[in-house]
Amino acid sequence: MNRMTIFIMVGSLVLWAAAVAAGSGTGKAPKAAEQVKIGNFSFNPATLTVKVGATVTWINEDDVPHTVVSTTKKFSSRVLDTDDKYAQAFANPGTYEYYCSVHPHMKGKVIVQ
Amino acid sequence: MSRRIIYDHNGDGIDRRGFLECMAWVGTGVLYTMASGVVSSETIHGASSRNRGTGQFTFAQISDSHIGFKHDPNNDVTATLREAVARINAMPERPDFVIHTGDITHLSAPSEFDTATQVLTGVKTSRVFYVPGEHDVLTDDGQDYLDRYGKGTAGRGWYSFDHKGVHFIGLVNVLNLKPGGLGLLGNDQLEWLEKDVSGLSASTPIVVFAHMPLWSIYPQWGWGTDDAAQALSYLKRFGSVTVLNGHIHQTMQKVEGHVTFHTAMSTAFPQPQPGTAPGPGPLKVPAEKLRSLLGLADVAFVPNKGSLAIIDSTLAGA
Numbered sequence: 001m002n003r004m005t006i007f008i009m010v011g012s013l014v015l016w017a018a019a020v021a022a023g024s025g026t027g028k029a030p031k032a033a034e035q036v037k038i039g040n041f042s043f044n045p046a047t048l049t050v051k052v053g054a055t056v057t058w059i060n061e062d063d064v065p066h067t068v069v070s071t072t073k074k075f076s077s078r079v080l081d082t083d084d085k086y087a088q089a090f091a092n093p094g095t096y097e098y099y100c101s102v103h104p105h106m107k108g109k110v111i112v113q
Numbered sequence: 114m115s116r117r118i119i120y121d122h123n124g125d126g127i128d129r130r131g132f133l134e135c136m137a138w139v140g141t142g143v144l145y146t147m148a149s150g151v152v153s154s155e156t157i158h159g160a161s162s163r164n165r166g167t168g169q170f171t172f173a174q175i176s177d178s179h180i181g182f183k184h185d186p187n188n189d190v191t192a193t194l195r196e197a198v199a200r201i202n203a204m205p206e207r208p209d210f211v212i213h214t215g216d217i218t219h220l221s222a223p224s225e226f227d228t229a230t231q232v233l234t235g236v237k238t239s240r241v242f243y244v245p246g247e248h249d250v251l252t253d254d255g256q257d258y259l260d261r262y263g264k265g266t267a268g269r270g271w272y273s274f275d276h277k278g279v280h281f282i283g284l285v286n287v288l289n290l291k292p293g294g295l296g297l298l299g300n301d302q303l304e305w306l307e308k309d310v311s312g313l314s315a316s317t318p319i320v321v322f323a324h325m326p327l328w329s330i331y332p333q334w335g336w337g338t339d340d341a342a343q344a345l346s347y348l349k350r351f352g353s354v355t356v357l358n359g360h361i362h363q364t365m366q367k368v369e370g371h372v373t374f375h376t377a378m379s380t381a382f383p384q385p386q387p388g389t390a391p392g393p394g395p396l397k398v399p400a401e402k403l404r405s406l407l408g409l410a411d412v413a414f415v416p417n418k419g420s421l422a423i424i425d426s427t428l429a430g431a
Contacts, residue, residue: 040392041334063184063395065220065251071292079251081220082184099292102247105335107293 035059036108038066038080038100043108050112055089066106071097168416170277173201173208173238174322175409176359177379179248180229181219185397187407190219190381194232196428197380197409202237204411209276211238214359214377215246215287215324226261245270246324246360247287255288268301273309279414280313282306284323286338296325296338296360303340307347315350318414320421322357328367328374331387336361345372355421357410361393364410364425375423378408405429 034054037044039061050056058068060080068077068086074096077086090096090112100106178194187193201208213233218225226249233241243262250258259270266272266283273282284306286296298306310319321327327344329337338344348354354372362384367374382395383406390396398406408427415422 040390041394042392062392063182065248079220097292101290102251103335104290104292104294105332 033057036068036110037061038068038106041066041100041103041106043098043100043106046108048108048110050090050110052093052112053089053091054112055087056110057085057087059083059085065102066100067102068098068108069101071099076101168277169414170209171204171206171411171413172276173204173211173236173409173411174214174357174377175201175211175380176214176324176377177216177246177362177381178213178229178232179216179219179379179381180232181222181225182381182395184395186395186400186403187382191228191232193404193407193428194229194380195235196404197407198232198235200409200426200428201411202235206413208238208411210240210242211236212242212281212283212322212357213244214322214357215244216248216359216379217243217246219248219381221249221251221255221257223257226257230261242274242281242283242322244283244323245285245287247290250287267305271302271305277414278416279318279320280310282309282319282321284321284327284344286323286325286327286341291339294339295329295332295335296323296327296341298338298340298344303343303347306344310347310351313351316352318353318355318421319348319351320355320357320412321348324358325360326358326365326374326376327356328369330361330365330376334387334393336387336393348372353421355412355423357412361387362396363406366423373421373423375410377410378406378425378427380407380409380428383407 034048034050034056036048036056036058038058041062048056058077060066060082063082065079065081067079070076075088080086090110093112096110096112098108175197179190180194182190201211217229245255245258249255255269263270269288270285271283273280284298284302286298289299290297325338326336327338327341352371356372356374358376359379361376362379362382363376363386364378365376383398384393385396405427408425411424411426413422
């Protein structure tokens with residue numbers, strides 16, 4: 001085995017590791033950065049459409065705490081203080097409605113296709 | 114500030130000018146004078162001018178202390194709560210008790226409850242009564258709040274008591290909130306309330322206090338309680354009902370028949386007037402203006418007049 005062969009093997013290993021990391025071990029395509037901002041007592045966007053397997057991240061930009069709670073109790077964040085984030089993966093297609101359990105007039109939905 | 118506003122909805126009608134002044138006068142504290150049917154409102158500094166007779170008493174309302182909040186416009190809410198306590202202690206007439214209408218803490222943290230308790234221990238009065246705000250029940254469905262303040266209460270923290278002929282009812286409207294809804298009392302509490310008042314004579318003055326408004330102020334911002342109308346239906350037959358709330362961090366008053374609704378200021382931060390901002394939440398105001406928008410309430414009761422006098426006063430000024 002010459003130096004060039006070893007170099008190519010190591011290089012391939014690095015590329016493979018990078019590919020695995022990007023796919024989080026699922027072997028699927030890398031996730032898009034799907035984000036919902038919480039501000040002025042509302043979810044923005046209120047309706048977010050994502051692909052199956054996507055992870056949605058909520059970030060609280062208000063100076064009061066909020067939560068992200070599925071109306072059918074499929075998922076629930078802890079209490080999010082200012083700048084706190086919550087991530088939720090969506091493995092199956094469907095429409096996922098949620099609200100803030102502290103301020104229940106705040107509603108949103110994630111459509112997974 | 115030493116303005117005085119008197120409400121006399123059971124006597125010769127509402128003092129309309131005073132009512133409007135109160136509506137415009139965002140950010141004062143309230144001293145409630147129960148005067149056998151009349152709710153009146155004045156600044157704490159005007160309180161000494163009231164005449165007192167047998168059976169008269171006062172109590173104070175503080176609200177929305179949000180201990181733990183550290184943002185604009187107030188990064189020391191413990192200090193402003195202390196100032197509110199000092200205002201109560203400086204009143205010419207010592208209140209028989211104090212009620213805190215919720216959002217004691219900002220994040221329901223044990224250390225925040227501890228700080229609030231420590232500061233409120235300094236109030237010169239016999240007792241502080243509490244009802245929870247949504248910020249006090251963020252974890253464990255409010256169990257920590259109930260362990261601390263709910264001893265001897267019914268259900269999930271509601272209760273009533275009598276004081277010098279007045280029936281006081283503390284309600285909880287911040288638990289089990291439904292998606293898309295507002296504040297909620299729930300069936301268990303409504304049933305309890307119906308029974309609680311069933312044996313009272315219609316002439317008994319009633320004071321109801323809860324965190325979220327029991328009247329629909331601005332549902333778009335969640336400022337209301339879904340099943341408040343049901344609760345109020347049980348109180349229709351009473352000649353004097355006073356409903357005291359917090360939550361909206363500003364004073365607002367409405368009189369509907371024999372029922373007077375009043376919201377108190379926060380001791381922590383103001384919120385915008387309904388619909389004047391993209392959403393509710395802390396109103397960023399200059400430091401020099403902050404204390405004119407924070408405050409408390411003092412209430413006085415005068416027997417045989419059938420109502421309460423509510424006095425809002427701010428933390429600003431001498």
